[in-house]
Amino acid sequence: MTASFALGAEFTRADIPVVCASLIRLAATLGDGEIVCDVSAVTRPDVVTVEMLTRLALAARRAGGRLVFTGVSAELRQLMELLGLREVLLPGEG
Template identity: 50%
Template structure:
């Protein structure tokens, strides 16, 4: 396994349009010069991304796929709160290394989670 002092960085800025995706994926592949076996992370600085929409989510997912095919993965740096929330809602937050916003005590429970009270005289199943 090769040792690296720091990960490669790909900077993404502005709104991401569908026509931008092939170029972004090429930049990710170029940032990973390894032989595909080192599992190296590529930092994707998204602090300059101005639109938190599903086009941006699609582009980031495709960039992650390009990195995986090259033997690495991308990790997002400085996503906006809106982008981090959207990635969390789509289930891509963990895959892209996005930390949940706020402390666990401050976040709402996941949607769809049902909590039932159990009464003492309820029959066991």
């Protein structure tokens, strides 16, 4: 089973626990399914963005699901690379 959700263009570090809790509730309904997270609205990625994505991926794994990101901009991809998290957040991308 697959479910999806989208991140808004802007959020703060304080939003991270709230979004993670929503993802955990969604993952609980899926069991071991895949959750697709659209990040195309994120136009100015920063360290908080990567923290959000990392914590979401961890929350999904802990809940038994798998999180896949779509709509990843070149800027966000570069930031993930700079922080050493591209392989963690975008596994299988060359």
